[in-house]
Structure formats: C-alpha cells, structure tokens
Amino acid sequence: MVVNKLDIATVLGLFGSFTLVTGAVLMGGAVASFFNLPSVLLVLGGTFLVTTISFSMQEVVRAQKLIASTIFTRRITPDYAAYSMLDLAEKCRGKGVLQLQSHLLSLADDSFQRKSLQLVVDGLPVEEVSRILQNDLNGMIARHNSGSGVLRKAAEVAPAMGLIGTLVGLVQMLGNLNDPTSIGPAMAVALLTTFYGAVLANMFFSPLASKLERNSAEEVLLNRVFMLGATSIGRQENPRRLEMLLNTLLPPASRVQYFS
Amino acid sequence: MVVNKLDIATVLGLFGSFTLVTGAVLMGGAVASFFNLPSVLLVLGGTFLVTTISFSMQEVVRAQKLIASTIFTRRITPDYAAYSMLDLAEKCRGKGVLQLQSHLLSLADDSFQRKSLQLVVDGLPVEEVSRILQNDLNGMIARHNSGSGVLRKAAEVAPAMGLIGTLVGLVQMLGNLNDPTSIGPAMAVALLTTFYGAVLANMFFSPLASKLERNSAEEVLLNRVFMLGATSIGRQENPRRLEMLLNTLLPPASRVQYFS
Amino acid sequence: MVVNKLDIATVLGLFGSFTLVTGAVLMGGAVASFFNLPSVLLVLGGTFLVTTISFSMQEVVRAQKLIASTIFTRRITPDYAAYSMLDLAEKCRGKGVLQLQSHLLSLADDSFQRKSLQLVVDGLPVEEVSRILQNDLNGMIARHNSGSGVLRKAAEVAPAMGLIGTLVGLVQMLGNLNDPTSIGPAMAVALLTTFYGAVLANMFFSPLASKLERNSAEEVLLNRVFMLGATSIGRQENPRRLEMLLNTLLPPASRVQYFS
C-alpha cells in the first residue's frame, strides 16, 4: 500500500539536464578532453571529504540514502489519505476502534499510519497518542533537515573544490610557459575542475536538497492527516467533524468532500 | 466584473528592456552571431529541467500559468471593492442578507467575492464563514508563494547553466588553439550561454517573481476587503462601523469616505 | 514651519563622489571615450524598465519623488518638536484644548502635527485619536518601505544590466577580431556598461535607499512625538508626565528638560 512510484520530475530533470550538457560536450568533438581522472577525484572526493568534516559519518551515509529516496515519490496523496481516514472513521462509528484491526494487517510494519492506528486500537489515552505521534513527526523533520543540510553543504563545497583545482592547474601552467602549444590544453584541464564543481553543485546537490525539503513538507502533511484521523477515531468524534478538520489542513486543491 | 486589464508595467517593462538589448545587439551588425541553437537549448532547457528537479511537475506547470497571469492586473482596486461592500451593507441593512441574491448573479462563479457573500446568504454562522474564508486565503497565499518560489529558483539556475555552457565552450576552445582565427568566434559562442543566462535571470525570472509577490499581496488585500464586508453584513453591523474597519485595512491613498 | 532644509550629507556626498569619479575620468584625457549614448540608454533605460516590471507604474513614479525628497531634511528636530508639544501642553493646562486653535493656523494643511492636534480639538475620544494616528503612521511606514524597496531593486538591476551590456559588446568584439587595432577601443566600450552599472548601483541607488530608510525612521520618531503630545493634551495629563514619556521615546542626545 505504501509502495512508492518514480518521481518523474527528479528522474526526467536529472536525466534531461545531464543529457543536455553531455550533448554540448559531444558537439565539440574532443570528448576525451572533458574527462580527467585526477580532476574528477579531486572534486568528487574533495567534496565528499570536506562535507564529512562538517558532519558525522552516520549523517553523511544517511544523506546518501536520502538522495536515493528523491527518485521516488509517495503513491498516496494527502486527499487519498484523508478519504481513507474518513472511511475508517465511518466504519468505527458506533462499532468501536476494534474495527481497525483488519485494516492494520494491510499496512507495512514501519508506516506512520499503522503506528497511529495501532496506538488507538491499543487503547492509549488520546492525549498520549497525540504526544507520541507529534514526537515521531518532530524526529522525522529533524532527520530530513539534517539530510538536506548535508546536501546544501556539499553544494557549497563543490564549487570551492573546483576553484582550488583550477588554481593548482593555473599555477602549474604558469610556472611552465616554455612550450606555447601546451598552454591551451593545460588551461583546459585546469578549467575542468571548475566545470565539475559547477555541474555537481547546480545540477545535482542544490536541486536535490530543494527536492528533499519539498518532499519532507509533503510527508509531514500526509502524516498529519493520519495523526488527525487516528486521534479523531480515538475520541469517537462525528466523522463530519473530522472532514472539517482535515480540510483546514489540506491545500485547497486537495480538499475532500466525503459527506457531500 | 472581474475582467482583468493589461498590466502596463509588466508589458512595457518586458517589451522595452528586451527591445533595448535587441537594439544593442543589432547595432553591432552581426546579429546571427548572437543566436546559437545549442546554447539556447542548453540554457533554456537546462534551467527548466533543473528547476523541475527541485519541485514537482504540477508546481512547474502551475508556475507557467502564474507567469502568464503577470501580464494582467485586477481591474477592481481595493477602494472600489470597499465602496461596493459598503453599498451592499447599506442595501441589506434592515432588509436582511437576501438582498444580496441579485448581486451574486453578476459575479463570476470562481470569485472569492461570490463565495464570501454566498456563504452569508446561505446563513452559515459568521465565525464559520470567517474560518472558511481565512482558510481559502491561506491556501491562495501558499499557492502564490510556491509559484514565485519556482521563479526564484529558475532565476538562480539560469546563470549557473550559463556558466556551465561557457565552461564547456572554453574547454573545447582551449583544447584546439591551432587555428588562431577560430579563437575569437569560439569564445564568442562560449560567452553566449552566460549572456542568455544573465538575460533570463535578471530580465525575466527575477522581476516576474517580484511582480508575483507584489500581486499576491494586492490580491490578498482585495479579498480581505470582501471577507470583512461579507462578515460585517452577516453580523448585520452598522455600515459606518464597516467603513471604519475597512479604512484600517486600506492604505492611506485608497481610504474610502462613504458616509459624510 | 515645516519648511525643509537641504540635507548636506546627501548633497555633498552625491556631488563630491561624482566629482571624484569625473576627476579620475578627466585625468586620463580621453573623456569622450567614457560617454557612449547606446550604453547609457541600455543601462539607465534597462534598469528603469526592469525595475518597473517588478512593481507598478505608481510605485516607480512615487519612488522618483522619494529620491528627490532625500536632498532635503526636516528642519524640525525631535527635541524641538518635544519642546513645542510641552509648550502647548502647558498652555492648555486648565484652560482646555481650545487654546490649540491659534497654533493650528500656523501649521501646513498636510502636516501630521496639525492632524494630531485637530483631532484633539474636535473632541474625539483619545483612544480613537490614537488609533487613527497609529494607522496613518503605519501607512507612512509602508509607503516609505515600498519606496526604498524600489531603489533596492534598482541597485540590484543596474549591475546586471551593466553585465548584459558588456557581454553583448564582448561577443561582438570577439566575432570580429580581424583588425587588431579595434580590439582595445571595442573592449573599452564593452566595459562602459559595467562601469555605468557599478556607478549607478553603488553611488546612487544603494546609498539613497539607505538614506530613505534612515529618514523614514526619523520621520516616524518625529510623528510619534506629535502623537504622544496630542493624546497627552487630549487626556489633560500633567505636562511633567508628558516630559517623562517623551524622554523614553527620544534618543539620549535629544532628551528634553522643560521642567528643570
């Protein structure tokens, strides 16, 4: 049920923009002059290592998992989740929260939705449920912020490593101007690290950090819907009231009309 | 009634500034050297694709509609709206809110004004009306912010893509310095992407993002006037009190004097 | 009474800094090479037009009036205003607010001071007077902020237009390197737009925006003094209490000692 689908915006954007740059490189013919292993190592490795200094090993590893997560998007939209919560609220009305048992079986073990409903089925006081879930949500937000912080830092470091590489190349070239024919190629190599740094920062780290922040906001909204649903069911409120509360949470385009 | 008129500042500004740059290009004679299809593709396409990574498909599409919206401005000014609300308040005074029915027919289906008055005519409690409208307003603000955020991101990405294109061109040129006569034209082509990026960011995305933010503030003010009017009518307050409340909302230059 | 005097800091600063730059230009001899009509048009016109896109026509026009206002400064200082209010408070003490009538005649129609005192003479409740004046003050602050915002935007746009002009010039020059003697002059012309943009942004728009913000803060302080005076007179408080309240408002260097 929580199966994710491909995030077309991320996949197409990354694939398309890298294709465009590759195309521009290919048009010039001399493709080989755009690949220089030491330069790649300096910029990629340097960005990774300097970013690592700023954080801990675990944070950098976790950030890499978060990068991978950006090529997927949630199949469940906030309005789908809202309808689903209203369905459950209607079903439990009068018959009690034990009606949720069968629904729980269909949910993945690690889902926020399952935890929300399980706590209600377990009969915890609603204030307690609310506190626990809010706490989980805060932890999730902190985790996401730390992840996008790693990418933001990498987007800052990559051009700096590119500049450092270019300065190394320029100093080497300027110290050895005897052979005029070598000046051009030497400067081309020197510029490569600036090029790598610009591509990494602007076409990879920075947009992925923005996407992570955007996805985090969406995930939080989705989980707020589950949390609101679960606590409303726990309080055995009228589902019409739940509908009203959900609509104050949802953006206008996603508002629900369960009871016409 | 909600027919929009052309926003002269946007149209004249865009048209005039692009004419100035085109004029500068034409003066040099070799116009053809300013158009290079691969460079255009790299900067325009790259900006679009990288911006897309940072958002979702829907957000980028919605931003394009918002760009189109900036060449129009609202025909209704806040003070016109305020007088209109005072007229309705005076008409309903004593005779009840059903007097609004005929006015409602003249309004477009999707207008905030219509919704505000309809809710009052429907007899909803004023607190409920107020909550619903405030909710709609918040949604509108969030939608506008997301739209101008897409343009702000594009204004950041465009010069970066221009730099990347120029670096590609420079590396290609430097690797192939044998023919001195080709250096100038090659570097001219390399600089084109920086030129496109600077024009796109500074003459298109950035000012339009500012305009969107400005229009959003104006739209919100206008809708606050409708909301204040509708709730005042719903509460059957003295229209003189509505006038006073409206004047605390309106900027000094737009204040209304309906009574006396 | 509200006659303004020249703001020496603005006049001397603008005149002096432009003289210095002109001197530097003259020293090189070839003055003519610093004036190029198309470049002037591109930077000045482009800055005006792009700034216009971001705002509305009225806002840009109002900003031009605000620029003109920065060469004047208020003749009335906050401590002079405070003494003047204490004089009036002392005069009205026991004899009533009608004593203000003769003073009102000496004030310009559009002054905040006149409005403050007129409202008190008219016998409005002090809370009402206070609300109306605070409202006017908020409107004034918003108007000033919008004005300095236009200049801040222009200070951002001018160097961008300078860069765009230089890129146009460089591309034209690079496409036409046959005649080596023309390279220097062509590049000189290309750099002119960057020069104009830097001068406009750093020596005109940016310092004037700062000055507007500074003057706005001073104007607001002055009007707070009038507002405090008028409401204190309206409440028929002891002028000694007014003196104390004024001194909490005024900066240390401007504090008043009316009752030694």
Added chain:
Amino acid sequence: MVVNKLDIATVLGLFGSFTLVTGAVLMGGAVASFFNLPSVLLVLGGTFLVTTISFSMQEVVRAQKLIASTIFTRRITPDYAAYSMLDLAEKCRGKGVLQLQSHLLSLADDSFQRKSLQLVVDGLPVEEVSRILQNDLNGMIARHNSGSGVLRKAAEVAPAMGLIGTLVGLVQMLGNLNDPTSIGPAMAVALLTTFYGAVLANMFFSPLASKLERNSAEEVLLNRVFMLGATSIGRQENPRRLEMLLNTLLPPASRVQYFS
C-alpha cells in the same frame, strides 16, 4: 577609575596585518608603484562620501570617534564590577544607601555606574531608577548599532569604489593601446584602486565593525551589572541574593564567589 587600557588585540592586529602587507609590497622593490595619489583619493574619499549619503553628518562623525574608541578596552571587567557592587551592598546593609556618598566621589562624572548609584542615593523609587537606566542602556545600544552600521556600510562601499576606479583605469588603458610598453604600468595603476578597496574593507572597516559590536555587548553587560547592583542596594536586599542574581548574568568564566 574608568581609565581605559590599550586593546592589544586591535592594536596588534591592525599594526601586524598592515606590516605584513607593507612587507609584501616592499619585497617587490618598486614601492612607488603602490602609491598613486588620485587612486587613494578616489577610494578613500569616495568611500567617505558615499557612506555619508547613506547617513547624516553627525552619524559619520560619531562613527569616527567610535573607530578611535576600538583601540581601547575597559579596564574594569564584569567580575571586578560585580565584586565592587557586592562590596557596596555589604557596606550599605543596615546602614542605608547614604554610605554610597564617598564611593560616588571617586567615580567619573559621565559614568553609568555613578548615575546608577546617584539615583539610588537620591531616593528615587527603585522601579523609576530601573526604568531610567534601562532607557539609557537602550540609547547606548542604539548609538553603538548606528556606529557599527556606518562601518559596515563603509566596508561595503570601499570595494565598490575600488571596482569603479579599476574600470575607469581599464577603459582609459584600452582606448590607448598604441604603445605596448605602457599597457603593463597602466593596468597596474588600474588595479591599485581594487587593492586599496580590498585592504580598507577587509583589514579595517569590517574587523572594526565586528570589534565595535563585540565591545558594545561587553559594555552592556558591565552596565547591567551596575544596574542590578544599584537596584538591589536600593531595595535593601540581602547581598547573597545579589550575588546569585549577578551570577545568572555573568558568563561562567567570570562568575563571582563573594560569600564562601
């Protein structure tokens, strides 16, 4: 008692860093080529004049006094002041505030400490004393902020004036390329203004603005200690309570242990 001592960090830092740069200049031999009167005038004068536009004459003059003040630091540390207040509190205990008279004679007329204690000796209600002193403190903070604001602005303007000077030099040089031997020296002169601007902003204005902000925070802390001491003495509290209150104000390294 309020005699200040030299701020070694400021004096050594300024002297040392300027010595380093002078050393680098001297090593190249041609010292004369680093001094160009028109360039000095343009950058120094331009920075002064453009900064003046942004402020008023008084503010710029006051900022110059504040610059001079950064080479001194307070001889009195916050913990010394705290012990001194505890001494006085102990002395006044039971015997009344008139015991402060002799101590007052040893204090400079313009000191915050003297004013604090004098107000208490004069028998003003403690709330009134507290209000007056807080007011003075706010005024001092505003004055310091305005002073560091002038330096921050100057640190922004200086590199801009440097750039403008360099552009003037480049345009002049490019318009006159006939004599190849003059190109180098002309460009050297053109770069001088950028050099002056970078030195002024990064080695003078910007670090002094930081130092002013730091000193302001320290001065405010010191005066808070005097204010807390004076009001505590005025309230005739137990000095042990004053010690506790002072320690919540002081940084851990400066905490006092007067009793046991």
Added chain:
Amino acid sequence: MVVNKLDIATVLGLFGSFTLVTGAVLMGGAVASFFNLPSVLLVLGGTFLVTTISFSMQEVVRAQKLIASTIFTRRITPDYAAYSMLDLAEKCRGKGVLQLQSHLLSLADDSFQRKSLQLVVDGLPVEEVSRILQNDLNGMIARHNSGSGVLRKAAEVAPAMGLIGTLVGLVQMLGNLNDPTSIGPAMAVALLTTFYGAVLANMFFSPLASKLERNSAEEVLLNRVFMLGATSIGRQENPRRLEMLLNTLLPPASRVQYFS
C-alpha cells in the same frame, strides 16, 4: 569515563582532502613552485591578525583550543547517558539520593554529569538545581557560539587576504613586464595567495566551524539528558516517567527502552 575518542569524520576528512590537493600538486612535478614563504606568512598571519582585531585575545586563543577539540568526539552517546541515568534512578528509588555517592567517585571532576548529581546529593531544592544547570548550559552554548564565530570570521578573512596578496603580486608583475619569461612565474606566485586563502577557508575554517556547531548541539543534548536525570532523581519520580521524558528529548534513533 568521559574519555573521548577520535572523531573519524574530522580526521579522515581533513587528512583525505589535504592528501587529494597535495596529490594534485605533486602530479604537476614542480612542487617547489607551490610553496612561497612570504605568501604563506601573508595569508596565515594576515588571517590570524585580522581575525584578532574582530575579537579579543582570549577569544582567539579559546577558538584554537576548540579547533583541537574537533578531532575528538564524545565516547558517551545520548542513549548510553539515558540508560545510565535510568540505572541511577532505579537504584535511588526508595533508598534515597545518597546511593549516588559511589557513582560520583567514578566521574571526572569537571563533568556536567558530576555537577548535576552532586547538587542533588547536596540536597538543594530541585528548582535551584535546575536553574543552576540551565545557567551553566547557556554559558556553554555562548562559549561554543563565540568559538565557531571566530572560525566563521577566519573563513571570511582568509580569501580576502588571498585576494590582497594576489593584487600585490599582480601590480608588481605588471609594473615590470620587460622580461617576458618572468611573467608566467610571477603570476604563478601572485595566484598562490588566492590558492592558500581558498584552501584555508573552504577546507579548514568553514568545515571546522560547522563541526563545532554540530558538536555543540550534541553536547547540549547530552547534558540535557544528565540534567533531566538529576532533577528527576531529586524529585524522586517514578523512573518510568523519566524514561518517557528522556524519549521526548532523544532523537528517534537513540530512544531508550529500559522498561520494555
């Protein structure tokens, strides 16, 4: 018990990134051309001296100790600390806080944990304990902020000193273009300071400032755990309640389950 372990992220990151840059330098052969004592002195010394102007001697010295601290990380994790506090709470339950005596002996004199527990054993009222510890924590945060502020400033100053050095070198070179063979090496030397500044700022000061801020947040969390534990023991609360409170403080990945 508070023995620290090496922070692998800092050590590996610093070592690895400097190795990469050294490798790039070595590959070019002429290693000697990358070391120029006057340039090193100018950038390193200038950065130190200019940073000193902005702060006081003590702050700069303290910052150097803080830099050294970043190569260590706390051996105690927040969850280990939480279990340890729960152990103590369980032990004291019913038997009283004197049970803590033996545990105190095993703690280093200067630890926050020891101070927290000692205050409880001493029998101070819990509110007093809480106030004192919060105060210490605030002092620690201020000390850490001041330390990372010094590094942030140094990261700002280093590239500026690099630019100043490069400008000095360029002016010297341009004034002496007679010998064409010396141009390349002279410019190489001029670029060295920019290279040093970029390396210092981006690979040393800036990531270490980030690491300090990150470690400060972790240290504060750890001490909050000790503070919560000590005050809970002081109040003789049920340890289950302490577990719950600790879990609202800890990030999800570090939550404790002492009572299954």
